[in-house]
Amino acid sequence: QSALTQPASVSGSPGQSITISCTGTSSDVGGYNYVSWYQQHPGKAPKLMIYEVSNRPSGVSNRFSGSKSGNTASLTISGLQAEDEADYYCTSYTSSSTHVVFGGGTKLTVL
Amino acid sequence: QLQLQESGPGLVKPSETLSLTCTVSGGSISSSSYYWGWIRQPPGKGLEWIGSIYYSGNTYYNPSLKSRVTISVDTSKNQFSLRLTSVTAADTAVYYCATVNPRWAFDYWGQGTLVTVSS
Numbered sequence: 001q002s003a004l005t006q007p008a009s010v011s012g013s014p015g016q017s018i019t020i021s022c023t024g025t026s027s028d029v030g031g032y033n034y035v036s037w038y039q040q041h042p043g044k045a046p047k048l049m050i051y052e053v054s055n056r057p058s059g060v061s062n063r064f065s066g067s068k069s070g071n072t073a074s075l076t077i078s079g080l081q082a083e084d085e086a087d088y089y090c091t092s093y094t095s096s097s098t099h100v101v102f103g104g105g106t107k108l109t110v111l
Numbered sequence: 112q113l114q115l116q117e118s119g120p121g122l123v124k125p126s127e128t129l130s131l132t133c134t135v136s137g138g139s140i141s142s143s144s145y146y147w148g149w150i151r152q153p154p155g156k157g158l159e160w161i162g163s164i165y166y167s168g169n170t171y172y173n174p175s176l177k178s179r180v181t182i183s184v185d186t187s188k189n190q191f192s193l194r195l196t197s198v199t200a201a202d203t204a205v206y207y208c209a210t211v212n213p214r215w216a217f218d219y220w221g222q223g224t225l226v227t228v229s230s
Contacts, residue, residue, distance in 0.1 A: 034216070036215070036216040045220040046207075046220060051216035092215075098160075098173060098175075100173075102158045105158070
């Protein structure tokens with residue numbers, strides 16, 4: 001059981017928008033703005049898509065955006081494209097001795 | 112642009128020690144900008160943080176693995192390493208090395224290396 005809760009799967013059609021949630025506690029997501037999101041295609045290493053809740057690294061499409069409300073962070077992908085089909089993971093800093101916690105991952109299917 | 116590359120045995124026997132090295136290129140491991148971390152992913156499962164090290168030797172470990180894990184750094188070789196003792200089949204995973212920035216985000220990743228624990 002992962003420390004952060006994500007839906008197992010989400011789906012959407014090309015051009016649509018989808019949102020993936022990541023729910024934690026006040027000790028992690030709710031207490032710090034150190035939430036990150038990663039995209040992982042099959043057989044590949046994860047790729048950083050969002051850091052500090054809503055910041056995009058250089059080179060990441062502005063179709064990807066992040067936000068947070070209370071203990072839940074969200075990743076929104078607008079204008080879905082076939083290449084967005086992948087697994088998505090959230091992470092957060094935590095005040096517990098674990099330091100970093102991961103979500104269980106969400107499989108995005110582009111219909 | 113930083114590049115990271117994992118290396119080490121792909122097969123380890125139960126109860127033995129898993130040892131992996133991450134070689135950093137395109138930048139210095141002595142950079143104050145990063146911690147250097149290890150993350151693993153069992154086949155078909157999610158990601159698990161193992162631990163991180165600063166070039167000075169300061170370390171953070173996942174408490175669930177802390178008793179079996181050692182992460183070290185060799186600044187002369189621009190490398191950092193992972194040792195995991197007393198391995199079992201549950202330690203079978205793809206092991207990634209990655210940079211950890213001050214905002215606890217993993218910026219750069221190695222390609223990953225599969226380590227199988229089996230006799």
